[in-house]
Amino acid sequence: MNRFEYIRPATVADAIAALNEPAARALAGGTNLVDLMKYDVAQPSRLVDINRLPLKSIEITSSGALRIGALVTNTDLAWHRDVRDKWPILSSAILAGASPQLRNAATAGGNLMQRTRCYYFYDPSTACNKRQPGSGCSAIGGVNRIHAILGASDSCIAVHPSDMCVAMAALDASVEVEGPEGKRSIPISGFHRLPGGEPERDNTLRVGELITSIIIPEPDFGPCHTYLKIRDRLSYAFALISVAAALRVEEGIIQDVRIALGGVAHKPWRDFDAERSLKGERVGIQSFKHVADFILRDAKGQGDNDFKVELARRAIVRALEQAAAGTPQDQADKSLH
Numbered sequence: 001m002n003r004f005e006y007i008r009p010a011t012v013a014d015a016i017a018a019l020n021e022p023a024a025r026a027l028a029g030g031t032n033l034v035d036l037m038k039y040d041v042a043q044p045s046r047l048v049d050i051n052r053l054p055l056k057s058i059e060i061t062s063s064g065a066l067r068i069g070a071l072v073t074n075t076d077l078a079w080h081r082d083v084r085d086k087w088p089i090l091s092s093a094i095l096a097g098a099s100p101q102l103r104n105a106a107t108a109g110g111n112l113m114q115r116t117r118c119y120y121f122y123d124p125s126t127a128c129n130k131r132q133p134g135s136g137c138s139a140i141g142g143v144n145r146i147h148a149i150l151g152a153s154d155s156c157i158a159v160h161p162s163d164m165c166v167a168m169a170a171l172d173a174s175v176e177v178e179g180p181e182g183k184r185s186i187p188i189s190g191f192h193r194l195p196g197g198e199p200e201r202d203n204t205l206r207v208g209e210l211i212t213s214i215i216i217p218e219p220d221f222g223p224c225h226t227y228l229k230i231r232d233r234l235s236y237a238f239a240l241i242s243v244a245a246a247l248r249v250e251e252g253i254i255q256d257v258r259i260a261l262g263g264v265a266h267k268p269w270r271d272f273d274a275e276r277s278l279k280g281e282r283v284g285i286q287s288f289k290h291v292a293d294f295i296l297r298d299a300k301g302q303g304d305n306d307f308k309v310e311l312a313r314r315a316i317v318r319a320l321e322q323a324a325a326g327t328p329q330d331q332a333d334k335s336l337h
């Protein structure tokens with residue numbers, strides 16, 4: 001581990017000032033960053049411990065939206081009464097992730113910023129464009145069972161591993177940030193980025209910017225939602241494929257739909273054209289199969305992960321069936337059904 005400066009500011013302004021150099025990093029729960037430092041993958045020049053900042057509250061705004069402070073833990077968010085009642089898809093996605101101990105420490109801001117779980121990214125003895133730009137991508141032609149089937153580039157085929165962010169994508173969240181140039185709000189669809197030729201940049205946060213909160217508008221799909229996570233083990237494993245699905249149905253006709261996928265790309269994947277194609281259609285397996293094919297029209301396996309294309313197709317259909325039936329999967333129930 002390299003030498004680094006450690007500071008613990010008490011105000012957002014002081015934190016932003018301290019973060020205003022490229023190699024400075026915020027430290028929240030530490031469940032990802034400290035691991036990466038131990039593996040010598042992250043080498044921050046300065047650790048800005050943000051745990052004293054007043055960013056730990058969950059509030060309902062005057063417009064009925066949910067405001068989540070960046071330091072709210074995954075546990076507090078998932079079990080919050082309002083979140084369970086009004087944003088259950090978010091609660092479900094968070095509880096599908098990690099373990100209770102990790103969720104007690106991990107924060108909302110840290111979850112948004114967590115880095116890929118590509119095996120080569122974690123192994124500094126291998127080539128990896130995300131860890132060391134220009135060195136190559138060991139996963140292309142290598143072991144790539146967990147990698148992307150959508151949105152990958154010749155530089156990187158890694159996926160974003162978060163569950164929480166997939167639900168947030170379906171819920172049209174926006175990320176509130178504050179930096180040297182003031183405050184701005186980034187729609188979640190524009191927060192994470194595809195790798196393109198710059199896979200080292202996971203998101204659109206600028207140097208010195210701090211995530212302060214996440215805003216989620218009030219949803220209007222009632223009980224018709226689900227978060228389906230397909231993984232190698234029933235708990236404590238990242239998603240091979242996950243689907244956050246929500247529908248608004250009137251007299252058997254789909255009025256509105258949201259479908260976000262995890263485990264398929266560098267970012268939670270939402271296809272607005274595919275969603276539009278489902279509006280006005282009758283609820284049923286034929287419409288669901290059609291939209292699954294639409295979403296996956298450009299999907300491409302990398303060899304070991306070819307199975308993910310068919311797995312994603314089936315997961316989308318199953319999630320939409322669960323959502324339409326108003327039978328979301330309970331994350332406390334680990335049985336397969």
Ligand SMILES: Cc1cc2nc3c(=O)[nH]c(=O)nc-3n(C[C@H](O)[C@H](O)[C@H](O)COP(=O)(O)OP(=O)(O)OC[C@H]3O[C@@H](n4cnc5c(N)ncnc54)[C@H](O)[C@@H]3O)c2cc1C
Nearest residue numbers: 028029030031032033097098107109110111113162163211
């Ligand atoms: C064994 C294991 C299993 C896991 N399984 C899952 C899973 O199934 N699903 C899932 O979604 N996640 C899973 N996780 C990941 C876990 O959810 C993340 O590690 C966690 O959410 C990161 O949050 P943190 O607060 O600990 O972040 P930290 O480790 O403190 O920080 C992570 C990154 O975020 C940055 N950061 C943190 N807060 C801010 C902020 N406010 N503004 C700007 N930058 C910030 C840091 O600088 C750092 O780069 C797993 C982790 C482990 C170790």
Ligand code: SF4
Nearest residue numbers: 118128129137156157
């Ligand atoms: S997929 Fe991305 S993170 Fe993995 S080795 Fe290739 S460049 Fe690195």
